[in-house]
Amino acid sequence: MTIVVTGATGQLGRLVVESLLRRGASPTDVVATGRDEARLAELATSGVRTAVTDYADAASLAAAFQGADRVLLISGSEVGQRLPQHTAVVDAAKAAGVGQLLYTSISHADTAQMALATEHRETERVIRESGIPFTFLRNSWYLENYLSQVPTHLEHGVVGATRGGRISAATRADYADAAAVALLADDSAGQVLELGGPSFTLAELAATVASVSGREVTATEVSAEELTAILVGAGLPQGYAQVLASADEGIGRGELEVNTGDLERLIGRPPTTLREAIEQTLAP
Numbered sequence: 001m002t003i004v005v006t007g008a009t010g011q012l013g014r015l016v017v018e019s020l021l022r023r024g025a026s027p028t029d030v031v032a033t034g035r036d037e038a039r040l041a042e043l044a045t046s047g048v049r050t051a052v053t054d055y056a057d058a059a060s061l062a063a064a065f066q067g068a069d070r071v072l073l074i075s076g077s078e079v080g081q082r083l084p085q086h087t088a089v090v091d092a093a094k095a096a097g098v099g100q101l102l103y104t105s106i107s108h109a110d111t112a113q114m115a116l117a118t119e120h121r122e123t124e125r126v127i128r129e130s131g132i133p134f135t136f137l138r139n140s141w142y143l144e145n146y147l148s149q150v151p152t153h154l155e156h157g158v159v160g161a162t163r164g165g166r167i168s169a170a171t172r173a174d175y176a177d178a179a180a181v182a183l184l185a186d187d188s189a190g191q192v193l194e195l196g197g198p199s200f201t202l203a204e205l206a207a208t209v210a211s212v213s214g215r216e217v218t219a220t221e222v223s224a225e226e227l228t229a230i231l232v233g234a235g236l237p238q239g240y241a242q243v244l245a246s247a248d249e250g251i252g253r254g255e256l257e258v259n260t261g262d263l264e265r266l267i268g269r270p271p272t273t274l275r276e277a278i279e280q281t282l283a284p
């Protein structure tokens with residue numbers, strides 16, 4: 001069975017390829033794709049096949065999907081460009097006769113109102129309309145989104161606009177493992193999987209960073225407008241700051257809270273917890 005992974009040069013995709021191999025996929029059955037040729041060369045050292053693909057280059061997609069049984073479309077990183085890019089991938093998969101298309105979406109993509117959900121919802125629609133058997137891997141937040149902020153939390157506290165909402169974040173490694181399981185499974189077609197780890201609030205995040213570090217860490221909830229201004233003041237572009245504030249508002253509505261148990265069931269073990277991840281982050 002030939003499995004193509006798009007975005008394999010990225011952080012999640014590399015982990016999916018590693019997990020596929022760990023779970024017994026033959027390296028020659030795996031095709032890792034992306035634009036970055038240096039990263040593809042690194043991936044090739046594990047024995048997998050590689051192909052340079054660009055979502056803007058239909059011929060590159062057609063060549064990579066030739067003979068593919070399953071394709072994992074890892075959502076692109078160019079927010080605002082993703083619907084046409086993902087549509088190009090779906091069109092190429094359809095033309096190549098791919099048997100199953102798996103897509104890394106976002107929690108509650110069908111109903112979530114946060115700005116980031118729009119392209120995922122539209123992509124899911126395009127995939128459904130293509131008629132290709134599909135699996136939606138609706139990932140909640142990456143824990144790493146917060147782990148990279150731990151030094152800031154220690155200095156300035158945790159600041160957000162979540163109104164105490166819960167966040168079912170999990171590590172990229174756990175989401176990648178779930179994707180590998182779904183890629184290798186016989187029964188994942190037709191499934192919409194809501195994936196996430198044990199949920200926490202920003203107050204619980206601050207308390208955990210405080211507990212692990214032994215330092216005081218505050219948690220402050222502000223309005224979305226205030227958060228946008230704070231992020232712009234910290235150097236983020238206005239548009240990106242607004243997208244992040246919109247995501248926090250969505251958290252306040254429960255849009256990144258997941259209680260299905262799908263992630264634990266797929267990977268066959270409890271996902272890494274916030275505390276474990278912060279302990280690893282702060283380990284000397």
Ligand SMILES: NC(=O)c1ccc[n+]([C@@H]2O[C@H](COP(=O)([O-])OP(=O)(O)OC[C@H]3O[C@@H](n4cnc5c(N)ncnc54)[C@H](OP(=O)(O)O)[C@@H]3O)[C@@H](O)[C@H]2O)c1
Nearest residue numbers: 007009010011012034035036054055075076077140141142
């Ligand atoms: N759940 C969350 O908290 C969260 C957070 C951030 C992002 N995301 C989403 O999850 C995806 C995977 O996360 P990640 O951490 O692995 O992101 P990442 O490290 O930025 O990787 C993105 C991947 O997409 C590929 N890509 C982007 N544009 C492309 C194009 N036009 N044509 C071909 N390939 C393209 C990149 O390929 P090259 O590097 O080779 O160009 C790279 O392999 C992101 O792209 C984003 O949609 C989710």
